Amino acid sequence: MQRAFSIRHLLPRLYGRSAPSCSSFSAEATRCLGAAGYRSGGGGRQREHRHRWQSSGGEHSDRRRPPFPRVGPALLAVSFWGAFKDLVGYETIKLDDDPLKAKIKQSWLLRKHGKRKEAAVVLHEALHEAQQAKDEMAITRICDELAGTYYELGQLDEADKLFREVLSRLMQLHNTKERDPDFIGISLKLADIFAQKGDIRSAEIGFRHCVSKQQEVVQEHLKKYLVSHGAYMEAAGDPETSLGVEYSDPIALFGMCLEAFAHFLVNYCGDDRLEESQKYIDEAIKIGHQLFGPLNAHTANLLNNYGAACLWKHKFTVAIKYLEEGAKKALHIAECEKLLPGYYCNYAEALFHSGKEDQSLNIAKRAVELAKKNKDPKVLDYAQRFLKDLERDYNKKMGKRSSWW
Numbered sequence: 001m002q003r004a005f006s007i008r009h010l011l012p013r014l015y016g017r018s019a020p021s022c023s024s025f026s027a028e029a030t031r032c033l034g035a036a037g038y039r040s041g042g043g044g045r046q047r048e049h050r051h052r053w054q055s056s057g058g059e060h061s062d063r064r065r066p067p068f069p070r071v072g073p074a075l076l077a078v079s080f081w082g083a084f085k086d087l088v089g090y091e092t093i094k095l096d097d098d099p100l101k102a103k104i105k106q107s108w109l110l111r112k113h114g115k116r117k118e119a120a121v122v123l124h125e126a127l128h129e130a131q132q133a134k135d136e137m138a139i140t141r142i143c144d145e146l147a148g149t150y151y152e153l154g155q156l157d158e159a160d161k162l163f164r165e166v167l168s169r170l171m172q173l174h175n176t177k178e179r180d181p182d183f184i185g186i187s188l189k190l191a192d193i194f195a196q197k198g199d200i201r202s203a204e205i206g207f208r209h210c211v212s213k214q215q216e217v218v219q220e221h222l223k224k225y226l227v228s229h230g231a232y233m234e235a236a237g238d239p240e241t242s243l244g245v246e247y248s249d250p251i252a253l254f255g256m257c258l259e260a261f262a263h264f265l266v267n268y269c270g271d272d273r274l275e276e277s278q279k280y281i282d283e284a285i286k287i288g289h290q291l292f293g294p295l296n297a298h299t300a301n302l303l304n305n306y307g308a309a310c311l312w313k314h315k316f317t318v319a320i321k322y323l324e325e326g327a328k329k330a331l332h333i334a335e336c337e338k339l340l341p342g343y344y345c346n347y348a349e350a351l352f353h354s355g356k357e358d359q360s361l362n363i364a365k366r367a368v369e370l371a372k373k374n375k376d377p378k379v380l381d382y383a384q385r386f387l388k389d390l391e392r393d394y395n396k397k398m399g400k401r402s403s404w405w
Contacts, residue, residue: 100129100138107145111152120149140169144186156193163190179213181253188260195268203268207261211280214254221250248291255287259302266309274315281306281322297335300326304343311350319350341371341383348390357394364390 103126110119123146130138147162163186170176176183191206225247258280265277281302288299303326310319327343330336336343344367351360364387371383 100126100133100135103129104142104145107149111149116149116153120146120153123149136169136173140166140174143169144182147186148189151189151193156196160190160193163193179217181249184210184214184253184257188257192260192264195264200268203264207257207264211254211257211261214250214257217250218254251287252291255284255291258284258287259306262306263309266306266313266315271315274318278318295329295332297330297333300330300333300336300343301339302326303329304339304346307350308346311346314353316350316354320347320354323347323350337374338376338379341367341374341379344370345383345386348386352390352393357397361390361394 103122107119107122107126110116110122123142127139127142127146130142143162144166147159147166150156150159150162167183167186170180170183187206187210191203191210194200194206195203262277262281262284265273265280269277285299285302288296288302292298303322307319307321307323307326310316310322323343323346327340327347330340330343344363348360348363348367351357351363364383367383368380368387371380
């Protein structure tokens with residue numbers, strides 16, 4: 001097994017400091033993801049099929065499903081990708097009276113509300129206008145947005161083709177280097193597309209390449225602000241406070257790479273890679289703490305996303321570890337209020353399949369209490385149905401045990 005590297009040697013004196021301001025990250029994440037919170041890298045559709053669990057008590061059909069769509073490794077709920085959306089590559093488009101920019105804004109809003117097919121139509125119109133105007137940068141940007149839309153729709157062939165075209169344009173027309181943030185962001189999505197298509201070897205090469213390149217970027221980036229003294233690096237002033245996102249962006253993108261690779265290892269590799277996966281996600285969590293502070297929605301969602309991925313792959317013990325920590329953090333974060341019942345349902349599910357049925361039932365009841373407090377009918381309905389199904393399975397399981405005596 002290859003050992004995941006540690007970033008502690010890169011940031012030895014930064015952990016524990018006050019976090020830099022991340023209001024721009026939070027605002028961008030909110031704009032990209034919307035109130036619903038989760039988007040799926042596999043198309044954004046909530047999984048309706050029933051899934052079957054294997055446990056020590058035998059196989060049974062479980063009607064409970066994750067409270068929100070499971071997320072793909074490159075697009076994670078209000079985590080590093082949401083925070084980085086407009087920081088990778090192109091200068092952020094300032095929406096004004098320009099009809100072309102208005103179409104791009106319209107496509108963002110449509111995607112935010114799950115209307116991705118409509119967004120694709122709007123983007124094709126915008127692409128035609130940009131081609132007519134021979135605006136090469138606009139063409140590149142719109143192709144990237146369109147590729148992302150197809151990626152969310154699960155139309156992987158179309159997304160693959162467009163992402164490759166964007167990379168080609170970036171290098172040939174815009175002098176973009178392989179280590180530039182826009183190149184890394186697109187490469188992560190292409191690696192995920194490889195994985196979804198079953199080309200696991202190429203996917204892993206892609207993810208490792210992104211992690212390695214961005215690690216190099218972070219090392220060079222930190223040299224601008226830190227002066228080396230033996231085995232430690234001292235901060236020259238306080239770059240986190242004085243420079244804000246200029247300092248944070250490359251580190252956030254590195255966190256995104258680590259997060260994406262950790263999910264890949266869980267979703268597509270065997271049990272022998274699980275420990276390696278945890279090392280990558282643990283480093284990403286440390287970066288989240290450094291950039292956003294110990295109690296923030298980004299890190300809470302990162303923990304829940306990874307725990308949910310482990311739950312989906314029946315890695316219940318590992319799932320409990322991360323879901324429990326994420327739920328504890330989210331309980332004290334106002335931004336997580338609507339998602340908190342879902343976190344608790346995930347946690348209860350993992351506990352149930354680990355033989356901790358009584359604790360699972362208590363957590364599920366707590367999820368219903370939390371859902372009542374946030375007054376969202378859909379969330380309350382899910383939590384109540386989840387509890388009802390869990391109670392049914394609990395009674396069946398307890399009945400089987402009692403029949404032995």
